[in-house]
Amino acid sequence: MRSDCYGRQPLLTLMRKRTLDLKEGYRQNLALLGSLHVGKSTLLKQYLAELDEPGILPVYLDLENRDLRYFASKLVRSLLYHVAKAKGLPVSEDLETLIATVRPVLPVAAEEVARLQALVQEGKCTEAFEGLLDLPDRFTNGTGLFCVLILDEFQALEGYGVADIFKKLADRIMAQKNCLYIIASSFEEQARRILSERLTLLFGNFELVPVEPFDLKVSQEFIEKRMGGIKVGLQLRHFLSDFTGGRPLYLDLILQELTSLSATFRQQEIYTPLMAQAIENMLFDRWGALSRHFELIVGRLCSGRTNRLTMDILMALAGGHHRVNDMVTKLGAKKTPVIHKLAMLVDEDVVERNGTHFHVKDKLFRYWIKYVFQKRLETIELEPGRLKKEFKEEVGRAISAFHATSRRDLPTRVTELLSCFDREQLRLQGRRYELPRFEEIRAVKIRQRSGGAVDALEAQTSEGKWLLVLRKDPMIESDIGAIVEEVRTMPDRPKRCVIVSLSELDEAARLRALEERMWIWNEPEINALMNLFDKPYIVP
Structure with missing residues (x-):
């Protein structure tokens, strides 16, 4: 195959x-x-x-x-x-x-x-x-x-x-x-x-x-197989899977470049400098395969004087402005033309709309817009090679930041995500969610019948408290029962209870959670939210 x-x-x-x-x-x-x-x-x-x-x-x-x-x-x-x-x-x-x-x-x-x-x-x-x-x-x-x-x-x-x-x-x-x-x-x-x-x-x-991009597990297998006897450490494999959004073409092109650089420098293990060089060659160099690919996309979408607004919208989205009103304010543009351009970009499958939230669908394209295209457009390069040097430094920072972020525990990662919510209306795996602005978030422990405890977050909104129970390992029905018992003893019972589990719940646990009107966010849901808010995936 x-x-x-x-x-x-x-x-x-x-x-x-x-x-x-x-x-x-x-x-x-x-x-x-x-x-x-x-x-x-x-x-x-x-x-x-x-x-x-x-x-x-x-x-x-x-x-x-x-x-x-x-x-x-x-x-x-x-x-x-x-x-x-x-x-x-x-x-x-x-x-x-x-x-x-x-x-x-x-x-x-x-x-x-x-x-x-x-x-x-x-x-x-x-x-x-x-x-x-x-x-x-x-x-x-x-x-x-x-x-x-x-x-x-x-x-x-x-x-x-x-x-x-x-x-x-x-x-x-x-x-x-x-x-x-x-x-x-x-x-x-x-x-x-x-x-x-x-x-x-x-x-x-x-x-x-x-037909979705590769998930993290398949991306890892793809990297290992494609690189043959050349070793790529676990953290760099995780980084590359996240960086490319799991798109097979992007993974393949960067891995080809890594293989070539490995032969040139006679290295049988890939470290951060070589990874940064491969990304620079593919994304920054004018004739890099991915750079040319993205330039052609921008050229198709933004050619002509009347399409400068399209270019500005793409840069605003890549810069973290995800709502229409935010983009209108950022760009100093009228609302109607912005809405029309966004509709065109959605139709072209470049931008995805999720409720009131818009984002560039392709994660690597989003990165290229922000750190290559926009820099070239806005920077007057008096010192030859400065932009190239800055890009390589940026890639190095991105790799270091990914490593640092991936070492944070699950409560910290989910807290960072919750802090991004601001009365969002989103769809995850076909289900509609309304996510409020959280005023205060604190880590707590939920007791279990076995005597242990599980991590949880209490998140306060203007209308009441939410409880998010966090698990990496599988949950069974008795785990849900213990959570229900603990919630019932709380003097200030939560308005909403969410199970955040990086492993699938067994069927009995899922049914019990649904009976108790709990939301269930497994790895696909939580990482979809991470992507929407421009954060690295959580690695199970």
Whole structure:
């Protein structure tokens, strides 16, 4: 399996299961949604590479920056090729040869292919597209085979010049019971809007499958495997996982640079200076791969005089201004244009909105904006090399600060997080939360039946007290019971009780906590909050 498919086994298993379900008469279409560079296309190609199921016609269409000619050519060739292969006929890359080969088996479908090719050449887009969408049904009905049609970056269909294109697609999806549709998109806001407004189906609705960056555990495995015999200490591995936000592309590029530097300096262990040098080469140098990548993004978003506001908003967000009113004050801009630009950035999947909170979605891009792009824009460099030197020093400070922060205990880390709340309205793992401003936070201990005690925080708001119970190790039902008993003996009972556990609660403990109307924040929730407020992840 490819290295950037680490941690994706559950998703590969799900796609294989849906393929087998299709042959059994049950069809559940899939929609893979995730940001750029989290590995969706790699995942889809790995699924196809491992697909060894007889009776399946697989079709993969990468629609980004393509047109109807590509759509027609790739769809037709794929169907003809796999029919020929399934029937034991000679296969070829040449379209005319494939049509001639398949014609004895599917004479009507072969003639239809020729007709559609002519329509595409004549520029009759709508008629051609409708006919192309009917092809999977023609091929499956004529052969007894099943089709898996993958539309990567499916939202790009909108630019194909076909009126009501998604309604036409929805009609075919509902009718084609022998075709499994797997769609993918890097633009989650656009994709969800299309799915909810224009691909709403009576039959064959899509199961939404999030494709997230690597979590901390998978990032560690990826680093170890990618570096081979070159040692990277635990703290630096944790730093790099956090610094890149777990995005496979970023990890891979920095690790490639580390491998090269290790060979140049003949070092078999990576220390902070070499890590800082690799990051400088990738992020600061004008021709560094990640620097060029981010510059192209900014160029696309901010080109033209009227888009200076977009640039200013990105810098404000990277600088920690997360609310509309804060940005308006910081920029001295009018509120309406700021809201419009933010909506555009959300649509482009560059900025994420969570309640009233906006932030740059890509953690490394956020860092580059603040410490590279903004510095270049605002600094007059009279001393050559000064900005480069300052950047390397900044990376060194970031590594040191991460090490210092990661050594702090859980109560301290959570206290720092709570101090950032200011009447927030956020969603975590699909659930809505209202988080007040805490006026005072103090560490306490909660007694257990065993005689021990667990760490907790009492956080005072203007409307009452919150109790946050903190655990790194697993909790069982009796632990929840002990917390409930202790809370009941408190003269000033808390308005809200939150279980912050870096390990998953067992099912009985979870049910008991929910019965007691407690909130449960596991590692995904607590680290999502850390990311929202620009703080390093908590390492379990």
